[in-house]
Amino acid sequence: MDFQVVVLAGGVSKKLLPLVSKELPNALLPVANRPVLSYVVELLELSNLKDLIVVVEGKDVALNVGAWISGAYADRLHVEVASVPEDVGTAGAIRAIAHHLTAKDILIVSGDLVSDVPVGAVAATHRRHDAVVTALLCNAPISGPLESVSSGGKDKTKKPGRYDLIGLDPTKQFLLHIATGAEVEKDLRIQKSILRAVGQIEIRADLMDAHLYAFKRSVLLEVLDQKSAFQSLKHDVLPYLVRSQLKSEVLLNGTPQAEENGTEKVNSQSNQQMISQILANASEPTFHLRHTLGTIGSDSVRRAHKCCVYISGSSKYCARLNSIQAYNDINRDVIGEASHLSGYSFSAHNNIIHPTAELGAKTTVGPHCMLGEGSQMGDKCSVKRSVIGRHCRIGANVKVVNSVVMNHVTIGDFCSIQGSVICSNVQLQERAILKDCQVGAGFVVTSGSEQKGEVLAKK
C-alpha cells in the first residue's frame, strides 16, 4: 500500500500532568501495563502498515520513545523517530518532517488513539473517492472530560460528550462541515453554497473526530506551505479543506503532476465521466462532480475536492487518551468491555493475574482487573476494576477500586484507593485514603492522610 504513516505522539501534555513527565511522555503512559503508543502501532501493523514515522516533541522525549520502540518492535517494524520543537502544533510537526514524506497519500494518526477500527478501511475509503482528506469519525465517548465538569456552571447548555459538530451528506460519505474546539459552543454556521450543492446536510453532535486522517500528500503540503498561520491539523487544516471543497484553491499554483492530481482529472473529463460514473455505480454522481460539471459553457473552470469520512461502527472501540478522565476511562475499558484490545488472555475470572504475582490469604481480585508481573499483595485485600502494575508491594487490608496503579508502587496496610491514578514509585503509607486523586511519580503519601479529588505531586 502506497501510504506513509505519521504517528503524532506529542510530548509531555499539560492536560495529563502529573501522570506524565520527560521520563514518561504521553506516548509511553501505560494503559493496562502497555505504553499507549503500542496500541496505535499494533493497530497499524494489523493493516500491514509497518513503515512508520513517529513524531514527538522535544529531544529527550524522542530518546525515550525511540529506546522503547527499538526494544519492542525492532524485529518487525521499520520505525523512525523524529523530534520537533515543542508547541509547533500538529501542522507545524508535519511541516518539520515534510521532507520525509514521499508517498502519494499520508496517513496521520494521533499517538494517543486506542482503537480497533481497521485503518485499512479508512485508507481504502480515501483511495476509492480520490479524496484530499479522509477523517475517521467515531462515536463520542459517553463519559465527559474533566473540563466540562469544572466549567459546567458557566454554560448550562454544554453536555458531556460533545466534542465536534460534524456535517455529513445523506450517504454519510462526505464531510461537509466541521466545527471543533471552541466553535462547538458557538452558533452553527453552514455555508449555503455547500448546502445548495448537496441538498441535505446532516449535522451530528454525537460523532467525534478521532484524529486519524488520510491526506493527499501534495494537497497537505501545499496547504501547510501556503497557510503559514495554520497550527493544527484538526482545527485549521481540516476545516479549511472542508470549507473550500467546492471552490478548491489547492493545486491552483505550481505545476500539478498528472499522476497525483485528482481534481484535475475531475475537471478535464466532462460529461463522459459523469455518464460513465452513472453507468458504473448505477447511482447518482456525487455532488462534487455535478458541481464541477455544472459550468459547461462558462469560461471559468470549477474545482472541487472531496473530503471524506469513515465512520467507525458502534461496535468498534475508539478513544483518545487526551485527558485524565480519558485515561481512567480507557484503562477501565481495555480491561473491561474492550478487553480484546489489551492483547492479553483473560482468566476464567475475567481478570489477568501474572503468574509471578503473589496474593495473600483471603485476598480477592475481581473481574476486569489486572495484576502485573512480580507484584505482591498482603492478606485480605480487595481489588475491583483496577490495573496494578509491575513489582508493586501492597500490604494487608488494602482496597483498590476503579484505579490505576503503575509500577513499583508501595502501598501500606489499610489503605483505600478509589478512582485514582497512582504513578510509579509512589509510596502510600498505611491507612492513607485516596479518592479521585492523581498522585505523581515518586510522591509519598503520609500515613493516615485522607485526600479527595486532589492532585498530589512532587514540587
Added chain:
Amino acid sequence: MGAPKKSSARVSEDHDELVRVPLQAILIADSFTTKFRPITLERPKVLLPLVNAPMINYTLTWLESAGVEEVFVFCCAHSKQVINYLEKSEWFNQPNFTVTTIESQNSVSAGDALRVIYERNVIHGDFVLVSGDTVSNMSLTQALLEHKERKKKDSNAVMTMVIKRSKTNPAIHQSRLGTDEIFMAIDPDTKQLLYYEDKADYSKGTLHLENSLLADNPSLSLHHDKQDCYIDICSPEVLSLFTDNFDYQHLRRHFVKGLLVDDIMGYKIFVHEICSDYAARIDNFRSYDTVSKDIIHRWTYPLVPDVMNFGNTTTKLERQGIYRASEISQSQSAVVGPFSVIGFGTKIGNNTKILNSVVGEGCKIGSNVHIEGCYIWDNVTIEDGCKLRYGIVCDGVTMKSGSALEPGVVLSFKVVVGKEFVVPTYSQVSLLQQPIEEDSDEELEYADSTSAITSTLDKSDGESDSELSDTHFNPASELGFGGVGYIWPKCEGGHEEEWRHSVAPITEDKILEAVKALEDELELILDGNTLPPSGELKPNSIDSDEDDNDDLRDDFDKEVEETFLRAVHENIQENHLTLEVNSLKLSYNKIAADCAGALFYAMMKYAVDMPHSSAERLTQNVQAVLAKWKKVLTSYLNDMDEQIEVILKFEEMCLESAKEYAPLFAQILHYMYNEDIIEEDAILSWEDEKKEADESDKVFVKQAQTFIQWLKEAPEEDEEE
C-alpha cells in the same frame, strides 16, 4: 373569547373516541400577493383556469376526496365573483361535504383571514389549512394520524407542515415551481421543524443556526432539497395564536418563524414528508406552467382533465397525451402536438401547429398559426399567421393577423393585439392601467393596494362593457394598429426577476449569469476568509462582510454606535451624549455594563474605521478617541463588572469584528489602565476569570501576561515606598 374556545376544543378531544369530529378545512381563496397581475385585477386567482378548470375546483375536489367534510372558503379579493362561482357550481349541494363561504373585504393577509375565522368560532378541532391554488392528490390520513398522535403526547405540537422532496436549482436559487429556495432544519427522529428560512438573503453565504438547536438533539438535518407544499394541518390553537399576535400576517414569514423563535410558549411545528403523492401550490406564472404540465402528464391523477370533467363537457385522452373536448373542428392540415389540451368547441384552421399548449373553450384559431407552450383561455380569437410562444392569453383576447407574442407575455382579458404587432418579451398587457401606488417591497405587497382596487373593480364589473368601449380609442397605438390595451411599464425590481416567474423557459444566458454570480459569491466567502493570527479558527472568519457581525449584535449596540457617531460628527457635547445613551439604556432596559460595552465598541470601531496605515497610527487613533470621550465612557465604569465587560468586549472585537486590534491588545489595555479607564482589580479579576477557560480563549491573557505580571508586582513596590 379565548376561554370558551378552549373548553369547546377540549370537549371535542375528550369525546374523540365516542363522537367523531368532522374534519374541517380552511381554504383561503386569496393569495394576498400580486404575482398574477394584471390578470388578478379582473378575476380572482382561484378562478383562473388551470388546464381548463378553475383552480379552486382542484383544491375542493382534493379536499373532498381526502375526507374533509366541512370547508370554509375565505374570500377577500373579488369575493363576489368567488361566491357567485361557487353558487353556480355544484359544490354547495354535495352530500357529506359542506362548503361555507366567509367574506371579508378588509383583510390584507392570511393572518387577517385567520383572525376573521377565529371570530366566527366555526372551527372546533384540527383543521387543514390550504390556499385555493393548491393542487394535490395526497392522502391526509397518515399526516392527520401523526398530528393527532403528537398532539396527544405534547399539546404544544400545534401544526404539521407537508413537505415534498424537490431539488432546487442551486444556480438560480429557485425550484421548478419558481418559488424561492428554502432552508429548513429538521430533527431527523421527531421530524420537528427547527429552522425555516425562505426569502433567503443571497448576500449571506452562511446559514446561521443557534447553538441551542443542537442542545437537545444529537443530530439535525439541514435541507435545501425540500419544497413547502403549503398544506398545513393545524390545531385550533393556531387560530387563537393569530389573534394573540395581531401582527402575524404571513403564514410562513411571521407565524412559522414566530413560533420557531419564541421559546417561551414552546409551541412546536412538525413536518410530514410525502413521497409519491403530488402536492404543489401555484404561486406564480412559472408554477402555473409547471403544474399545468404535471396535470397533463397525469402526475396529479385523479385530478386530470378526462377524470375531473367539470361542467357539462367531456374531455377524452388520446394518444401521446392529447386531451380533446367535444365539438372541436380541426382542419385536416392542422397539427396538434403531444401533451396538449384543446377545449370544447374550438376551431383550428389550416396548417396551424399547436405544441405543448392548452387551448380553452370556444377559441377560433386561424390558419398558419404557430402556438408553442402557451396557455390560451376561453373565447380567444387568433387570426391567420400569428406566432405565439410561451405566453398566457386570457379570455376574449383577439390577436389580429400576423401578430406575435415573444416568450413570457401575459395578455389579460379582452386585450386586442394589432395587426403584425410583436408584443415584446415578458410584457404584461391589460385593458386596465397599472395601479400606481404599487409597492415593490415584498413585505408590504399585500398591505394596501389589493383590497382597494378590487372593490372598485367589483363595482365596475357590471359596467365594464361601457367602460371598455371608452378605452377602445385611447391606447390604440400601444399595441399596434387596431390594438387595445396597455403594456404595463416594468417596475424596478420586477425587471430583474421577471424571467424567474414567467411561463417562458429560462434562457441559457440567464443561467450562466446566475452561475457566474454563484461563483463570485463563493469567491467572496473564501476571500473574506483570513485567519486570525492565533491560528485558532473562529467561525466568524467565514464572514466577509461586517453587516453580518452587525446582525449578531443587538439593536441596542447599533443604536449606541449610531448615537456615538452622530456625537462625533456633529460635535455634540459629552454630557449630552451621556444623556442620550442614558435614555437608550432605559428604553432598552439595559444595565450600565451594557452601555459601557456598547460605547466602547462604538469608540474602537470608530478608531479602526479612521484611516490608518500602520499599527502605530491605529494606536494613536485609539488614544485620541479614548482621550476625547473618556468621560462618557467612565461614567458607566463605576463598577468592576462594567470594566470587565469592556475588556471582554475588546477581546471579542479582536477576535471578530476588528482583528486589527489583535496584536495591539496588551498595548491598548495598558493605555486604558494609565488613563484610569480600567482599574487594576478589573484586569486581575479578568485574568482570574479566564483561568478556567479553554486554551483558545486565553490568547489575549497570554498577550497581556507581562503587563499583568507588572501589575501584580507593582503594589508591593508601593508598599515599600
